[in-house]
Amino acid sequence: MxxxxxxxxxxxxxxxxxxxxxxxxxxxxxxxxxxxxxxxxxxxxxxxLDGIACGLVGSHVPWSEQAVDGILSYEPEGQCSLIGYEEKxxxxxxxxxxxxxxxxxxxxxxxxxxxxxxxxxxxxxxxxxxxxxxxxxxxxxxxxxxxxxxxxxxxxxxxxxxxxxxxxxxxxxxxxxxxxxxxxxxxxxxxxxxxxxxxxxxxxxxxxxxxxxxxxxxxxxxxxxxxxxxxxxxxxxxxxxxxxxxxxxxxxxxxxxxxxxxxxxxxxxxxxxxxxxxxxxxxxxxxxxxxxxxxxxxxxxxxxxxxxxxLHACVGGCHGLVEAVESLQESYPQRFSGEAFSNIKSIKVGLSETIFHHDGWAPHERPLSNTGSQMCAAYISATQLVDSQVLIAQFADSQLNRDQVWELVNKTTCHHDAQFDKPNHQCGAHVVVEFDDGTTVEETVQMPKGFDPPITNEEIRGKYRKLAASVIDQERIEKIEKLVLGIDQLEDVSELLQVLAKPTKSAV
Known part of the structure; x- marks a missing residue:
């Protein structure tokens, strides 16, 4: 060619x-x-494989189930399968x-x-x-x-x-x-x-x-x-x-x-x-x-x-923010423990122009929707501070109106920081936290994990196994992985599609 x-x-x-x-x-x-x-x-x-992992987990979250119910109410039966459903x-x-x-x-x-x-x-x-x-x-x-x-x-x-x-x-x-x-x-x-x-x-x-x-x-x-x-x-x-x-x-x-x-x-x-x-x-x-x-x-x-x-269940543009906050937590564990959150005076977050417009908005309601919470830099930062992780569980309905999270959200402001406007740096972040005693700590992440060098194939397989284990059994996990990683030897891809179409349980 x-x-x-x-x-x-x-x-x-x-x-x-x-x-x-x-x-x-x-x-x-x-x-x-x-x-x-x-x-x-x-x-x-x-x-x-990564897309399939996300599809297995995403097929039975509430908003997906509602979409399926709506479409099944008017669409006739067909010949194409759905991830995690018996219907076609x-x-x-x-x-x-x-x-x-x-x-x-x-x-x-x-x-x-x-x-x-x-x-x-x-x-x-x-x-x-x-x-x-x-x-x-x-x-x-x-x-x-x-x-x-x-x-x-x-x-x-x-x-x-x-x-x-x-x-x-x-x-x-x-x-x-x-x-x-x-x-x-x-x-x-x-x-x-x-x-x-x-x-x-x-x-x-x-x-x-x-x-x-x-x-x-x-x-x-x-x-x-x-x-x-x-x-x-x-x-x-x-x-x-x-x-x-x-x-x-x-x-x-x-x-x-x-x-x-x-x-x-x-x-x-x-x-x-x-x-x-x-x-x-x-x-x-x-x-x-x-x-x-x-x-x-x-x-x-x-x-x-x-x-x-x-590696985090939020908008990709805020992964640098999550990792900057995580670094501060590791460096200053006493200042970022649950009891000490009340001593935080302000949190200032610098983002690229793109991500500032996309995710740097101030929340206009409480609680945010499931989607809005995963697209709001202030909420994502507060979630990392409180839970020390940003995964699917952090955005379940039961987690969206927590006082501890919202107290931190209300102390957070975002602004455009031109240092992140360079190609491949647009998902970076600069975080400055000021405390009541006048102390200030800060952290910069130019590029989130997986940019340079990229996440390895071994790490992707680990992510797949972890996500899949939350919704399907081990035998099915192994079969899907074997079929996908050997897909170039597969005579008929329908063998994979049949395994994907078996019902899954909800991850949320």
Whole structure:
């Protein structure tokens, strides 16, 4: 597979005739196992394993169960399975729910430069795409009369599934980096949902065996549906579902394009109504977008290896904050014990511009919702102080109105600290705590754990086992891990999907 250099191919930043969308689609269609380094293949397996762990835990939290109840009330039975449920639904509904399950507890992966939760959009779409069978494909007889052909059921191999996942893992961050990644969060867009639509379309198109032209249509159909409002992080449940909606949108594009339905062409490079031009409206960058980023380093630079793994059950941008507070607790145990919290006068938190806008807001109600509490820097900091951990249990309904936590929340203010605006530092934090006796202590974390060096595959497996043990039995834990880590040898991926579809218990 030939590698592409954006500097060799494109001489203008945003040339409408650059062929960027077509170049990406040709690369997706031609991608083979031999083109992918072994370490990238292995990392992709662990991304899938981590996503499954999050989906198993997230499938039966209250907001996921409520979503399932709502969708089952109007959706007919289908052929696609759900993580943790015996019921089956049509592909679009299944993609929405499975993607939502993976994102349901804020424990899933994220890309730090072009923020999106890759497993939720990619696996959400692929689990459904792998089970789409007996599809009616429109064709034409020799006399010009249209007819429909019922395509027989098919078997999806594990290696095909893995390569399709990598196509999605690569497409999402590239789509985001072309419009300055984190800038969408500053302006109130839910960036991962915007970047997730073409990622899901790329993955689904690859798995369904679409041509380059049809893949371009699929991505165009996905991009015209792209949206996501970050106001979803405050009161409601829908923030959990939005990456699932992106998974649905990408799969929808691929299924339509599979039947020859023509989508937007040149969707990345079009200036009037194009994806990059429209979603960059209102930013202050120069240039506002750079279409070359979509294909920069294809076949050489692998974003699959740059996706981050979460160790705390909160928004990724606050992981540096959690670790700064944790460091202060370890350094000054007497000052940060429960009895001494009343002696804290103020807590000042410095965050990057992106994370300050996203998570530095002052709580406007008490208690916060489950979602809002995981997106509020002041609440996350207070939770770490009180519980010495930020895990799923900290955000259960019974924990959201504790006086001790709220006394610390009310002493906390956040501000923009420009030192964290550098690439890969945007999830860092500077914490200053002042006490009644005039003493001040502070801590800075430039990059949370797992940035440089990244979290190891062994640590990811440990996270999977810990999360899975809270909702399923040991035999099933071991079987899923064996199937995923050996997925490139798996003849039929439905074997994995069947194990995932068995009921699970609630983790909350």
């Amino acid at each position: 030939a590698k592409h250099s954006s500097d060799e191919v494109f001489d203008e930043t945003n040339n409408e005739d650059s062929g960027v969308t077509a170049t990406l689609c040709n690369w997706i269609v031609g991608l083979e196992k031999k083109d992918i380094p072994d370490e990238v293949l292995e990392r992709a397996k662990h991304l899938i 639904l049509g592909p679009l509904a299944a993609a929405t729910l499975n993607g939502g399950f993976i994102q349901a507890t804020e424990l899933d992966d994220y890309h730090s430069v072009a923020p999106l939760h890759s497993a939720s959009v990619v696996l959400g779409s692929l689990f459904a795409a792998a089970q789409v069978k007996n599809v009616k494909v429109r064709g034409f007889a020799f006399n010009g009369q249209s007819h429909e052909v019922l395509e027989p059921g098919r078997t999806v191999s594990g290696i095909d599934f893995l390569i399709a996942a990598i196509a999605g893992f690569e497409t999402g961050p590239r789509s985001g980096m072309a419009i300055h990644g984190t800038d969408l969060l500053v302006r109130g867009w839910h960036s991962g949902v915007v970047f997730g639509c073409p990622a899901a379309a790329a993955a689904s198109s690859k798995l369904l065996g679409l041509s380059a032209a049809n893949t371009e249509s699929a991505i165009g159909i996905a991009c015209t549906q792209a949206c996501g409002l970050m106001a979803a992080q405050f009161e409601g449940m829908v923030k959990r579902m939005q990456h699932g909606i992106a998974a649905r949108n990408g799969l929808f594009g691929a299924l339509l394009a599979r039947n020859g339905y023509v989508g937007i062409k040149k969707v990345y490079e079009r200036k009037y109504g194009g994806y990059l031009n429209m979603f960059s409206q209102g930013n202050t960058k120069t240039p506002r977008y750079d279409v070359r980023e979509v294909v920069a380093g294809l076949g050489d630079v692998w974003h699959t290896s740059r996706i981050r793994f979460k």
